[in-house]
Amino acid sequence: xxEDINAELETDELVPSAEPHAAHLPLDKAIETQADLSAEINxxxxxxxxxLKDGAPAETQPRLDYPPYRSSILRHPTKSLxxxxxxxxxxxxxxxxxxxxxxxxxxxxxQHNGEPQGERIIxxxxxxxxxxxxxxxxxxxxxxxxxSGRYIHKRDQHPAPIDPNFTGIGRCITGPDxxxxxxxxxxxxxxxxxxxxxxxxxxxxxxxxxxxFTQRIITQMYFPGDQLFPLDPIYQTxxxxxxxxxxxxxxxxxxTEPEWALGYNWDIVLTGPKRTWTxxxxxxxxxxxxxxxGE
Amino acid sequence: xxxxxxxxxxxxxxxxxGYALPYDKDNELLAPGSPGAxxxxxTVYDGSGQAIPDAILxxxxxxxxxxxxxxxxxxxxxxxxxxxxxxGAVGNSGVYTFTTVNPGPTKPGAAAFIAVxxxxxxxxxxxxxxxxxxEDTGALANDPLLSSLDPERRxxxxxxxDADGGLTFDIRLQGEGETVFLDFQ
Ligand SMILES: [Fe+2]
Numbered sequence: 001x002x003e004d005i006n007a008e009l010e011t012d013e014l015v016p017s018a019e020p021h022a023a024h025l026p027l028d029k030a031i032e033t034q035a036d037l038s039a040e041i042n043x044x045x046x047x048x049x050x051x052l053k054d055g056a057p058a059e060t061q062p063r064l065d066y067p068p069y070r071s072s073i074l075r076h077p078t079k080s081l082x083x084x085x086x087x088x089x090x091x092x093x094x095x096x097x098x099x100x101x102x103x104x105x106x107x108x109x110x111q112h113n114g115e116p117q118g119e120r121i122i123x124x125x126x127x128x129x130x131x132x133x134x135x136x137x138x139x140x141x142x143x144x145x146x147x148s149g150r151y152i153h154k155r156d157q158h159p160a161p162i163d164p165n166f167t168g169i170g171r172c173i174t175g176p177d178x179x180x181x182x183x184x185x186x187x188x189x190x191x192x193x194x195x196x197x198x199x200x201x202x203x204x205x206x207x208x209x210x211x212x213f214t215q216r217i218i219t220q221m222y223f224p225g226d227q228l229f230p231l232d233p234i235y236q237t238x239x240x241x242x243x244x245x246x247x248x249x250x251x252x253x254x255x256t257e258p259e260w261a262l263g264y265n266w267d268i269v270l271t272g273p274k275r276t277w278t279x280x281x282x283x284x285x286x287x288x289x290x291x292x293x294g295e
Numbered sequence: 296x297x298x299x300x301x302x303x304x305x306x307x308x309x310x311x312x313g314y315a316l317p318y319d320k321d322n323e324l325l326a327p328g329s330p331g332a333x334x335x336x337x338t339v340y341d342g343s344g345q346a347i348p349d350a351i352l353x354x355x356x357x358x359x360x361x362x363x364x365x366x367x368x369x370x371x372x373x374x375x376x377x378x379x380x381x382x383g384a385v386g387n388s389g390v391y392t393f394t395t396v397n398p399g400p401t402k403p404g405a406a407a408f409i410a411v412x413x414x415x416x417x418x419x420x421x422x423x424x425x426x427x428x429x430e431d432t433g434a435l436a437n438d439p440l441l442s443s444l445d446p447e448r449r450x451x452x453x454x455x456x457d458a459d460g461g462l463t464f465d466i467r468l469q470g471e472g473e474t475v476f477l478d479f480q
Contacts, residue, residue: 062304072307076468079473084478085479086479087401089357089401092363094378094379096370101370132299171370205309207316217305218305219303219305219306234419237419243301269301270303271479272479
């Protein structure tokens with residue numbers, strides 16, 4: 001084990017000792033192992049499966065309170081979310097268009113002078129609302145580690161190589177059918193400081209807007225068959241297997257381009273909508289003024 | 296014709312959004328010093344009362360006349376167009392700032408507020424809340440959300456007016472004075 005591990009464990013991925021769940025944490029957090037964490041993850045998962053059998057409703061979103069993800073312990077509200085009907089401004093979304101995002105921003109492999117290292121991939125799919133309606137003309141942002149699992153971020157101290165030809169940021173505006181498409185590099189898994197030998201499964205961060213502010217979501221897309229899924233406290237913040245599966249892209253050979261890139265398909269479903277739609281909005285005029293739409 | 300689909304789950308924004316989500320003038324809904332411009336600021340605290348250095352907020356609001364704006368240009372600001380939307384990461388001391396305008400009421404007699412989404416490392420899903428302007432106490436008293444809350448919780452949603460005309464709105468994710476976070480589903 002590299003001797004700087006303990007020093008790194010002092011950093012902010014550890015929660016202060018005064019946190020409320022301290023009673024069930026080992027005294028010396030630096031020795032928390034994957035086995036310790038997996039035991040917690042499995043206990044919560046088993047309890048959820050039992051509750052389902054007893055008739056509890058399926059959970060579709062991550063738990064805000066999920067102690068195995070240590071950074072969540074002091075950062076989750078303890079009071080239940082207050083139900084309210086969205087009003088006026090919350091029933092609309094900001095408008096984004098081609099003034100905001102250049103078409104080339106959807107290709108993460110052409111942002112520098114040379115080709116980035118790694119496995120070139122295409123990630124494409126559609127953004128839909130809860131009624132199955134395409135979310136047209138809306139902003140999609142992604143960010144990710146490079147092929148060796150390193151982010152271009154000053155706080156990423158993983159001793160894996162930075163790729164001078166890869167930044168790992170992309171944006172696009174969805175098409176009339178809600179479609180998005182990125183060309184990028186398959187990101188690598190990377191270590192983090194939740195516990196000793198914690199590794200994140202390879203993922204791409206996605207940020208999405210709907211037609212209403214209430215639909216705003218940030219999430220992560222994963223790759224099929226990753227052996228790190230059961231070990232990852234962030235992926236497991238979603239305790240329902242079907243819900244977790246919704247974050248895993250499908251390998252799609254029809255998207256794969258010969259001699260060029262492997263294709264992954266991932267559709268995203270937003271909540272709602274809550275607003276009564278007018279005809280115009282239903283046809284997706286949001287996002288661009290008419291003169292821009294012809295580009 | 297409408298089929299109900301199950302929504303995709305959220306995941307935390309993580310620690311590394313800082314090179315991806317922020318952009319030039321992201322927190323300037325209009326240029327500082329413009330007529331009507333105010334500063335909106337606050338601190339995001341965790342359950343131990345520590346300011347957290349890795350949260351990022353988005354605000355979405357009507358203009359000063361209460362009109363909901365549907366104009367592009369939030370990511371590449373032209374310096375003239377008020378789009379109503381902005382993004383601001385907190386600094387190392389946990390403080391966020393926006394330059395914006397006081398939102399107008401969207402309906403006569405309604406309480407004016409700014410809609411907020413909060414993301415942070417350690418926060419597994421975004422949180423929604425509202426920043427109400429403090430002045431129109433009649434409208435605040437009649438507001439459907441505020442009047443459904445007990446007084447202690449209600450005050451977590453009302454901004455403080457600063458001497459310079461700006462607004463201060465702190466966010467407490469957990470514990471004493473925990474901000475009211477909203478569920479719209
Ligand atoms: Fe990540």
